[in-house]
Amino acid sequence: MKIYFCCTDFKAEPWLAALRTALPQAEIEVWAPGAGPADYAVVWAPPQAFLDEQPQIKALFNIGAGVDALTQLKLPATTKLVRLDDAGMSVQMAEYVVHALIRHFREFDIYATDVAGGKWSFRKPRLREDFPVGIMGLGVLGQRVARAVQAFEFPVRGWSRAPKELHGVRCYAGEAQFAEFLAETKVLVCLLPLTEETRGIMNRETLSLLQPGGYVINVARGAHLVEEDLIPLIDSGHLAGAALDVFRQEPLPAGHPFWRHPKITMTPHTAARTLRDESVAQIASKIARLARGESIAGIVDPSKGY
Numbered sequence: 001m002k003i004y005f006c007c008t009d010f011k012a013e014p015w016l017a018a019l020r021t022a023l024p025q026a027e028i029e030v031w032a033p034g035a036g037p038a039d040y041a042v043v044w045a046p047p048q049a050f051l052d053e054q055p056q057i058k059a060l061f062n063i064g065a066g067v068d069a070l071t072q073l074k075l076p077a078t079t080k081l082v083r084l085d086d087a088g089m090s091v092q093m094a095e096y097v098v099h100a101l102i103r104h105f106r107e108f109d110i111y112a113t114d115v116a117g118g119k120w121s122f123r124k125p126r127l128r129e130d131f132p133v134g135i136m137g138l139g140v141l142g143q144r145v146a147r148a149v150q151a152f153e154f155p156v157r158g159w160s161r162a163p164k165e166l167h168g169v170r171c172y173a174g175e176a177q178f179a180e181f182l183a184e185t186k187v188l189v190c191l192l193p194l195t196e197e198t199r200g201i202m203n204r205e206t207l208s209l210l211q212p213g214g215y216v217i218n219v220a221r222g223a224h225l226v227e228e229d230l231i232p233l234i235d236s237g238h239l240a241g242a243a244l245d246v247f248r249q250e251p252l253p254a255g256h257p258f259w260r261h262p263k264i265t266m267t268p269h270t271a272a273r274t275l276r277d278e279s280v281a282q283i284a285s286k287i288a289r290l291a292r293g294e295s296i297a298g299i300v301d302p303s304k305g306y
């Protein structure tokens with residue numbers, strides 16, 4: 001069995017070592033243009049040339065949850081695209097979102113500024129019921145985040161494509177219930193995949209439907225947010241601010257207005273990192289299942305794009 005590693009932004013050597021240990025029977029190499037045919041590939045944002053040269057590949061294992069860099073390419077008709085499902089990401093995402101939510105809710109940034117200025121003063125306690133959290137995307141990550149937010153007793157709403165029933169979550173589905181979901185939300189968390197349907201889903205019109213004093217936590221993809229629409233909504237007072245992990249262009253260009261806005265906090269696309277050992281174990285187990293003719297989780301549906 002031959003497997004190529006074709007990942008931009010990841011150092012090849014530690015991945016090759018971990019994959020060779022987990023799959024000792026396989027020949028595993030970094031792909032180079034003109035290389036011979038392989039059975040499987042481990043990929044992150046591969047070039048189109050790789051897919052064009054390897055139409056026989058049975059499955060591409062994406063070393064991330066989001067497959068938008070791949071769905072933009074022309075994929076061979078018979079190749080399965082497989083995303084990481086969880087592999088240690090969902091607990092990181094839960095930490096990130098709960099941290100951003102509580103930092104905002106408890107006004108910890110204001111305390112930090114006060115303390116830095118030598119000021120000892122108290123904020124008026126706020127009520128959790130005034131901060132309903134709406135999670136767009138109730139998949140692997142969204143459901144884990146919903147559980148974590150519930151543990152802190154915030155009201156939780158969720159929105160997905162197909163209707164869902166989740167204990168303790170008021171669930172909405174589809175375009176028909178989107179406006180109602182937004183109207184029931186003060187803190188909006190984006191955990192959608194980036195598809196043609198979800199690109200630009202957070203914009204002036206939709207964010208205006210959030211409850212006054214709304215807050216945006218975007219941990220999915222930068223292109224879910226129409227960036228130009230965010231600051232006017234914050235400066236008008238409709239939104240209280242935003243915590244952003246992802247941006248239309250990454251790294252965020254110098255001089256971008258988000259760098260200096262006092263009500264926008266940012267991190268460099270780090271909410272849930274790919275963990276090598278967990279990911280390699282998941283990929284090796286899926287390859288073994290495929291070889292035995294068994295089904296695997298995480299196959300992307302090309303008609304949905306996630």
Ligand code: NAP
Binds near residue numbers: 159191192306
């Ligand atoms: P997932 O399991 O595929 O879940 C996607 C969810 O979005 C599903 O609930 C799906 O609805 C819903 N959805 C998709 N299209 C929709 C639409 N048009 N309208 C309403 N709901 C829609 O994905 P995941 O593993 O939770 O990951 C979500 C995203 O997080 C990834 O695609 C990636 O972009 C991002 N991510 C970011 C980081 C980071 O570090 N910032 C790390 C990992 C992942 P159904 O349930 O009805 O299908």
Ligand code: GLV
Binds near residue numbers: 067272
């Ligand atoms: C990271 O953003 C991922 O999609 O795994």
